[in-house]
Amino acid sequence: MAHDDPVIQVRGLTARYGSQTVLDGLDLDVRRREIFALVGGSGVGKTTLLHQLIMLDTPVAGSIKLFGEEVVGIGERRADRLRQRIGVTFQHGALFSSLSVLDNVALPLREHTVLPESTVHELASLKLALVGLPYVASRLSPAELSGGMRKRVAVARALALDPELLFLDEPSAGLDPVSASDMDELILQLRDSLGLTVVIVTHDLDTLCRATDRVAFLDAGCIIGTGSVTALRRDPHPVLQAYFNGPRGRAAAAVT
DSSP states (O other): TTTTSSSSEEEEEEEEEEEEEEEEEEEEEEEETTTTEEETTTTTSHHHHHHTTSSSSSOOEEEEEEEEEEOOOOOHHHHHHHHHEEEEEEETTTOOOOOHHHHHHHHHHHOOOOHHHHHHHHHHHHHHHHTTOOOGGGGGOGSSSSSHHHHHHHHHHHHTTTOOEEEETTTTTTHHHHHHHHHHHHHHHHHHHOOOEEEEEEEHHHHHHHHHHHHEEEEETEEEEOOEEEHHOOOOOHHHHHSSSHHHHHHHHTTT
């Protein structure tokens, strides 16, 4: 893949639940090493699009290419190989409460590699350090952590197999303003230090202003605008104007 080729390329994507069309002929490109956000109101198709991109669901029509490889209709063996090149965190972390923090992060290594246990332990500890967690946290259970720490453990687990592409579902949801800002800074640091491409699903206007290169705004199953926050703020579309230039949008812009 050439450096300028998109890491994600979506063309004509259509998804339905029963008779309801959730995504309607959607086109999307995500470039290498950018932080790209999917935003929009509730029920517009953000989660559905995320599930399509990470190969949890299959579209009714259209094409999805990851790293230049078509994934619609892909066989399970090839899908598993591609999944090991991506990392995913879900909104509430989805950590296993019965496992320690270290074992949560080590799980993908134990499932997908034949590394000796000493190496698995070392790599899991390294990922925890990478997201800013002290070693003492590795022996705790998820229930003993703050919300911000649980989010970081989820990111560490998503990084366990050294992915090239990272999907983050509402990474700052439920966090206090300081923790949310720290999470935005972590995302930027990981992109810069690891060369990651990052796709974020978020409602957080502060995150959009602080941490993203480009944003795609979904409405009624379509993308009505793509670009930087600055560009979308200037777009005359009434939905974009209400979102980015309303009271919350102005407040976010004022502090970034």
